[in-house]
Amino acid sequence: MSDEHTASIPKTEKSNVEVRHDRRNERLTWLIDHFKREWQIYVMLAPAIIWFLLFLYKPMYGLQIAFKDYSIFRGIDGSPWVGWEHFGTLFGSDQFVRAVWNTIKISALNLLFGFPAPIILALMFNEILNATFKKTAQTIVYLPHFISSVIIAGIVITAFSPSAGIVNTIIGWFGFEPIYFLTKPEWFRPIFIGTGIWQEAGFGSIVFLAAIAGVNPSLYESAVVDGANRWQMMWKITIPSIMPTILIMLIIRIGNIMEVSFELIILLYQPATYATADVVNTFIYRQGIQGGQYDIAAAAGLFNAVVAFVLVMTANSISKRFSRTSLW
Amino acid sequence: MRKLTLVAAAFATSTLTGALPAIADGHLKVVDEPLELTVHFHWRRSKGYIEDWPVEKAACDWTGVCLKDATVGKNASTSSEAMNLLIASGSLPDIVGGERVRQPINEYGPQGAFIPLNDLIDEHAPNIKAWFNEHPGLMEAISSWDGNMYYIPYLPDGKYARAWFIRQDWLDKLGLEQPNNIEELEQVLIAFRDQDPNGNGQKDEIPYFNRNWEETLRPINFWDARTSGSDTYHDFMVVDGRLQHPYATENFREGLKNLARWYAEGLIDPEIYTRGSSARDYLLSENLGGFTHDWFASTSGYNISLKDTVEGFNFIPFLPPESISGQRFQEHRRIPIKPDGWAISHTNQDPIATIKYFDFWFTEEGALLANFGIEGDHYEMIDGEPVYTDKILGSGRAVNSQMYEIGAQAFRGYPQDYRYEWQWTRESARKGIELYDTEDLLLDQFLGVAFKQEEQEVYDKYWPNLQTYMLERIQAWVLGNGDIEADWDEYVAQLENRGLNDVLGVMQAAYDRQYGG
Numbered sequence: 001m002s003d004e005h006t007a008s009i010p011k012t013e014k015s016n017v018e019v020r021h022d023r024r025n026e027r028l029t030w031l032i033d034h035f036k037r038e039w040q041i042y043v044m045l046a047p048a049i050i051w052f053l054l055f056l057y058k059p060m061y062g063l064q065i066a067f068k069d070y071s072i073f074r075g076i077d078g079s080p081w082v083g084w085e086h087f088g089t090l091f092g093s094d095q096f097v098r099a100v101w102n103t104i105k106i107s108a109l110n111l112l113f114g115f116p117a118p119i120i121l122a123l124m125f126n127e128i129l130n131a132t133f134k135k136t137a138q139t140i141v142y143l144p145h146f147i148s149s150v151i152i153a154g155i156v157i158t159a160f161s162p163s164a165g166i167v168n169t170i171i172g173w174f175g176f177e178p179i180y181f182l183t184k185p186e187w188f189r190p191i192f193i194g195t196g197i198w199q200e201a202g203f204g205s206i207v208f209l210a211a212i213a214g215v216n217p218s219l220y221e222s223a224v225v226d227g228a229n230r231w232q233m234m235w236k237i238t239i240p241s242i243m244p245t246i247l248i249m250l251i252i253r254i255g256n257i258m259e260v261s262f263e264l265i266i267l268l269y270q271p272a273t274y275a276t277a278d279v280v281n282t283f284i285y286r287q288g289i290q291g292g293q294y295d296i297a298a299a300a301g302l303f304n305a306v307v308a309f310v311l312v313m314t315a316n317s318i319s320k321r322f323s324r325t326s327l328w
Numbered sequence: 329m330r331k332l333t334l335v336a337a338a339f340a341t342s343t344l345t346g347a348l349p350a351i352a353d354g355h356l357k358v359v360d361e362p363l364e365l366t367v368h369f370h371w372r373r374s375k376g377y378i379e380d381w382p383v384e385k386a387a388c389d390w391t392g393v394c395l396k397d398a399t400v401g402k403n404a405s406t407s408s409e410a411m412n413l414l415i416a417s418g419s420l421p422d423i424v425g426g427e428r429v430r431q432p433i434n435e436y437g438p439q440g441a442f443i444p445l446n447d448l449i450d451e452h453a454p455n456i457k458a459w460f461n462e463h464p465g466l467m468e469a470i471s472s473w474d475g476n477m478y479y480i481p482y483l484p485d486g487k488y489a490r491a492w493f494i495r496q497d498w499l500d501k502l503g504l505e506q507p508n509n510i511e512e513l514e515q516v517l518i519a520f521r522d523q524d525p526n527g528n529g530q531k532d533e534i535p536y537f538n539r540n541w542e543e544t545l546r547p548i549n550f551w552d553a554r555t556s557g558s559d560t561y562h563d564f565m566v567v568d569g570r571l572q573h574p575y576a577t578e579n580f581r582e583g584l585k586n587l588a589r590w591y592a593e594g595l596i597d598p599e600i601y602t603r604g605s606s607a608r609d610y611l612l613s614e615n616l617g618g619f620t621h622d623w624f625a626s627t628s629g630y631n632i633s634l635k636d637t638v639e640g641f642n643f644i645p646f647l648p649p650e651s652i653s654g655q656r657f658q659e660h661r662r663i664p665i666k667p668d669g670w671a672i673s674h675t676n677q678d679p680i681a682t683i684k685y686f687d688f689w690f691t692e693e694g695a696l697l698a699n700f701g702i703e704g705d706h707y708e709m710i711d712g713e714p715v716y717t718d719k720i721l722g723s724g725r726a727v728n729s730q731m732y733e734i735g736a737q738a739f740r741g742y743p744q745d746y747r748y749e750w751q752w753t754r755e756s757a758r759k760g761i762e763l764y765d766t767e768d769l770l771l772d773q774f775l776g777v778a779f780k781q782e783e784q785e786v787y788d789k790y791w792p793n794l795q796t797y798m799l800e801r802i803q804a805w806v807l808g809n810g811d812i813e814a815d816w817d818e819y820v821a822q823l824e825n826r827g828l829n830d831v832l833g834v835m836q837a838a839y840d841r842q843y844g845g
Contacts, residue, residue: 072415073439073441157602180599182602272809275800287792
């Protein structure tokens with residue numbers, strides 16, 4: 001900011017070139033000073049940067065196999081280019097197109113029902129006054145987050161079993177026939193999203209609880225003086241105060257929209273439910289890893305990443321325009 | 329194997345007279361100077377090729393060739409992954425072997441990564457040559473598309489794997505005979521469902537169950553339909569020299585129609601698709617399951633483990649009931665060649681010594697070593713038969729895992745000897761195998777084809793999607809979504825749209841080339 005100010009002084013006697021030189025020197029000395037002063041911070045930053053370069057940027061070199069007829073024996077550089085052929089193959093396959101739609105549908109529903117859940121949970125925890133009860137309840141809802149997907153899938157399969165499952169037992173009390181839920185395409189999404197909420201809502205509420213804890217107590221005190229009830233305080237103080245947190249979490253979430261937790265899907269789906277359950281990542285898994293077609297799998301993964309990138313950019317710019325909250 | 333027994337008997341008499349004279353005279357030496365060869369050997373039973381295996385130490389001592397473990401990707405979860413890592417690394421050890429090596433070796437062999445073995449075997453490996461001469465057709469089956477053979481496979485012995493099992497005590501209780509044909513079988517299953525054979529007063533019996541959902545399809549055999557052409561699920565089959573996919577045949581339509589009817593009528597486990605691998609444990613120990621198709625050895629084991637908990641429990645193998653057209657056959661069997669084994673890579677400096685070393689495992693001494701371990705320690709020769717010592721049989725642990733620990737029964741290229749398994753097969757399973765041996769039940773298997781690169785591309789392009797489509801429709805039909813009779817023409821048209829004919833075309837071309845058309 002400051003050098004912009006100096007540069008824009010109109011009545012300078014120096015030529016433009018000299019001004020540019022001065023600015024460069026100024027910046028250089030500033031940088032040297034800066035590093036002398038703050039080098040510890042950069043040392044601390046270094047491991048993270050190296051990690052990014054090694055594990056996220058270097059592998060990008062391999063992305064080119066999406067455009068190549070890849071053979072592991074010939075290697076990445078030795079494999080011939082095939083242009084957009086793999087993308088043509090993918091979009092020519094109705095199973096891939098279906099997987100894309102399934103991914104979008106599952107993610108959109110997940111956003112609709114799964115995103116508000118931890119916020120509501122956090123607001124509810126905030127209203128609990130009994131400390132012991134609050135701690136116990138929190139521990140209970142955090143717990144499923146730490147259970148592995150394999151066990152979660154086992155619990156779900158057992159719970160929805162037509163003969164012994166609790167869900168069908170309850171349905172039976174009302175005199176209905178048991179339903180073989182996990183082979184019915186129409187039930188897959190509700191079961192999957194419900195499981196996700198059950199597993200993650202508690203853990204997801206931590207960040208919102210932290211945001212709520214940061215709200216200035218004097219706001220509540222003055223509201224009490226003004227005669228506001230708890231409901232009004234929640235709507236007028238708590239939610240507006242944690243809005244930036246909510247928006248940031250929403251943008252991050254939108255960026256992950258194509259990343260459905262596919263290990264749980266693989267454990268729960270059947271050929272009978274592929275119609276609604278097969279997402280891009282499970283398609284890649286079957287086609288690429290099991291079928292050994294790394295190039296096609298890379299093309300599908302690249303497509304996934306591009307869609308996610310566009311989504312997160314869009315969400316960020318919308319948020320920036322309307323709320324001045326954004327990731328960058 | 330008969331021949332081997334005779335030779336082994338002769339060998340045994342000679343060993344009884346002195347301290348291993350056959351080996352002491354050094355006639356098994358394949359090199360004059362000791363030779364060290366590096367080996368990649370990824371398989372699921374140990375981390376690489378263990379140089380301390382007693383079997384490896386003996387082989388090293390007898391032949392003069394010692395293997396040095398150079399396995400890449402020891403922590404990879406599958407051998408295919410480890411093999412990919414090895415190939416991608418660009419430097420191959422002298423020998424490449426282990427589990428599931430057939431496809432990569434046949435793919436990269438013609439590209440120059442591995443040495444063709446045909447001439448080497450002809451000139452330097454009389455025992456391997458003799459083995460393949462006795463088993464015609466198998467050399468063609470493991471050859472690559474260029475007609476060369478690139479690996480020496482692990483060759484399993486024994487014929488039967490899975491069998492039909494039924495609760496004989498339930499039959500006795502209901503006064504029924506073992507079903508001899510499909511009509512009788514259906515009556516028995518209905519009786520299991522309705523007449524409360526477990527006697528708990530509830531209609532909770534599950535007539536047909538299985539711990540693999542793919543086995544849901546197996547009863548379609550009784551309507552002359554096939555579930556697979558090999559021991560791999562959903563595989564292609566060969567009918568009169570023509571490749572077909574079993575799920576696109578008329579018999580399949582008839583079989584699946586009836587299977588869906590069985591499912592709707594409750595003759596098949598209603599939860600067969602989600603019950604998972606514990607289905608057999610659960611349904612047998614809860615006294616609920618009546619009829620299944622599963623492995624001889626492990627399934628007979630329940631007669632012992634459930635002896636005290638389920639009264640009168642008697643779950644026995646019985647002959648496959650006759651199909652609708654009066655045929656009696658057992659579709660699932662052991663495959664005669666495995667995709668496991670080993671090959672000589674292009675970096676190997678001494679292919680002749682290596683092939684001689686491979687040949688050692690096909691000599692009677694080598695085969696006994698590979699199958700049973702060290703004589704006097706792990707087994708004894710009694711009346712010309714290798715018999716495990718008490719140390720092995722009496723340890724209370726599965727014999728196969730004890731063998732893996734000493735390096736026997738490892739997936740190197742060697743002929744397996746069924747006498748190894750027979751010794752620890754339980755009485756009821758032995759009876760079942762003998763029963764199955766009374767009739768000619770087995771079908772010829774499709775042993776696979778080796779593709780040229782352009783054929784592989786066609787296969788890869790269409791087959792994964794086709795298989796997904798088939799399984800989706802099949803499960804839907806079994807579950808009662810859609811009627812196979814009404815949907816069949818549209819289904820067949822869809823298969824053609826999705827490239828079934830292209831896949832069959834490349835497979836047929838490869839098959840004709842490989843097996844001489």
